[in-house]
Amino acid sequence: MIICLSPLFSCEKVWVEDLQEKAYDTIRGTYEIESAVWEEAEPIDINGDGQASFDYYAEWNSISSGGPGWSNVGNESGQLTIPYVVDSSAEWNGRPSLGRRHLNYNFKIKAVIEGNESHLEFELPDDGSEFTQSGYGEITLRTKVTLHILTAPEKSEQITGTILIKYIRTKYQLS
Numbered sequence: 001m002i003i004c005l006s007p008l009f010s011c012e013k014v015w016v017e018d019l020q021e022k023a024y025d026t027i028r029g030t031y032e033i034e035s036a037v038w039e040e041a042e043p044i045d046i047n048g049d050g051q052a053s054f055d056y057y058a059e060w061n062s063i064s065s066g067g068p069g070w071s072n073v074g075n076e077s078g079q080l081t082i083p084y085v086v087d088s089s090a091e092w093n094g095r096p097s098l099g100r101r102h103l104n105y106n107f108k109i110k111a112v113i114e115g116n117e118s119h120l121e122f123e124l125p126d127d128g129s130e131f132t133q134s135g136y137g138e139i140t141l142r143t144k145v146t147l148h149i150l151t152a153p154e155k156s157e158q159i160t161g162t163i164l165i166k167y168i169r170t171k172y173q174l175s
Contacts (some may be wrong), residue, residue: 019118020111024075026136027109027120030171031071033057036083039142040161046085047098048150056163060085066100071167073109073139080105080141080167087148087156096156098148105141107131137169 036057038044043052046059053059060083069081081102089097108123124131129143146160 016113019113019116023111023118023120024109025172027073027078027133027139027169028075029073029137029169029173031073031080031139031167032068032170033071033081033083034166034168036060036163036165038161039164044149044159044161046147046149048152057083057165060100063098063100065098069102072173074173075109075111077106077108080107080139080165082141082143082145082163082165084145084147085149087158090148090156090158095154096148096150098150098156103145105129105131105143134166137172139167141165141167 035055038054038056038059043054044056044059045052047062049062063085069083071080072078073080082105084101084103085098086101087096087098089095105125107125110121110123111118112121120133122131122133127143129141132140134140142162142164144160145163146158148156148158151157
C-alpha cells in the first residue's frame with residue numbers, strides 16, 4: 001500500500017512546483033522601460049530646450065550621457081531601474097553637466113498556492129512607491145524621483161516629483 005501511495009505524493013509535489021513556475025513565468029525576465037510619465041501639475045523640461053512635456057522618459061532620453069539601464073526579475077527577487085538626471089558640477093557651481101543615471105528599486109517575490117491556483121506576492125520597500133504587476137511581462141511603478149533640470153544655459157535646479165514608469169519584459173529567462 002505504501003508503494004502505491006508514493007507516486008501520489010510525488011505527483012502532488014510536482015503539481016505545486018508547476019503552479020509556482022506558472023506564477024513566476026508571468027514576471028521573470030529582463031525588462032526595459034517602455035514609458036515614464038511625469039505626474040505633477042506642470043510639464044517638465046529637463047534639458048532646458050523650452051519644450052516642456054509630461055513624457056518624462058523622452059525628456060530623460062534627451063540627455064546624451066548615460067546608459068539605458070536594465071531591470072531584472074527572478075523567482076525570488078527583482079530589481080527595477082528608476083531613471084533620473086544628475087548635474088555632476090552642481091556641488092561646485094560650475095557650468096551644468098547633466099547625465100542620465102539610475103536608482104535601483106529592489107523587491108522580493110513569493111509564489112503563493114491557493115487550491116488549484118497560484119499568484120505572486122511582493123515584499124516592497126517602505127518608501128511610498130506603488131508597484132503593480134499590470135500584465136503578463138508588464139510592471140508599473142509609481143514613485144518619487146529627485147533630479148536636476150536646466151533652468152538656464154548656465155544654471156540647473158534640483159526638483160522632486162512623481163513619475164509613473166511602465167516596464168515591459170524584453171527577454172524571458174529562467175532563474
